[in-house]
Amino acid sequence: MLRLALTKGRIEKSALQYLAKAGYDVSELDEEKKGRKLLFKVGNDIEVVLAKAADVITYVEHGVCDGGIVGEDTIMEANASIYELLDLEFGKCRFALAGIKGKNFYDGYGHKIVASKYPHVTKEYFDSKGIDVEVVKIEGSVELAPILKLSDAIVDIVETGSTLKANGLEVYEDVADISARFIANISRIKMKKKEFDTLIRALSGVVESERALNKEKSNV
Numbered sequence: 001m002l003r004l005a006l007t008k009g010r011i012e013k014s015a016l017q018y019l020a021k022a023g024y025d026v027s028e029l030d031e032e033k034k035g036r037k038l039l040f041k042v043g044n045d046i047e048v049v050l051a052k053a054a055d056v057i058t059y060v061e062h063g064v065c066d067g068g069i070v071g072e073d074t075i076m077e078a079n080a081s082i083y084e085l086l087d088l089e090f091g092k093c094r095f096a097l098a099g100i101k102g103k104n105f106y107d108g109y110g111h112k113i114v115a116s117k118y119p120h121v122t123k124e125y126f127d128s129k130g131i132d133v134e135v136v137k138i139e140g141s142v143e144l145a146p147i148l149k150l151s152d153a154i155v156d157i158v159e160t161g162s163t164l165k166a167n168g169l170e171v172y173e174d175v176a177d178i179s180a181r182f183i184a185n186i187s188r189i190k191m192k193k194k195e196f197d198t199l200i201r202a203l204s205g206v207v208e209s210e211r212a213l214n215k216e217k218s219n220v
């Protein structure tokens with residue numbers, strides 16, 4: 001038996017579709033059926049809990065869940081001791097440095113402030129460039145920070161770019177690509193090698209067939 005933590009919300013639907021395509025019975029998690037429940041059986045071999053992204057990593061790191069599905073953004077921010085076993089190639093987006101359209105973030109020598117829901121990722125990015133910035137943590141709708149002049153820029157997730165556009169902002173530079181990952185607890189992976197092997201093989205098959213399908217679509 002494997003207990004997996006899945007991220008609620010944005011990537012939940014794709015994660016369940018991938019598990020279904022891999023041959024697992026995810027019917028307990030049907031939108032109409034699931035109600036406010038948070039713990040589900042997925043066939044005979046898997047138990048699934050639904051959790052917020054950062055909590056998925058906490059549960060996996062502490063070993064109360066054997067593995068999980070979570071975005072690379074949360075993994076980068078958490079800096080936890082876990083294994084990333086598979087890039088699931090859905091939930092694709094990117095981290096970007098963005099701000100008011102037409103402005104140059106690097107203009108002038110003044111103290112720069114960057115707002116983000118991801119302070120660790122932001123700090124690491126500027127440290128790697130040897131630039132000292134002040135990072136302000138914001139919990140959501142980070143786009144407001146440069147509009148309200150709290151910050152000179154933001155580091156945030158950009159998917160379609162429509163939130164930036166709707167608020168008069170633009171991408172200054174890309175920071176990192178993001179997608180959903182299958183993660184595992186470091187010691188569980190040894191203890192439950194057979195179970196992990198079976199699941200990862202099945203999910204890898206789905207990733208490959210989806211990749212082929214997308215390639216076909218883009219060639220049409």
Ligand code: PRP
Pocket residue numbers: 139140141142143156157158159160161162163164
């Ligand atoms: C994320 C992100 C951007 C938006 C980007 O926010 O922080 O605001 O999505 O998507 P887009 O490029 O397709 O417009 P989310 O919806 O998770 O809400 P939050 O900001 O309240 O956390």
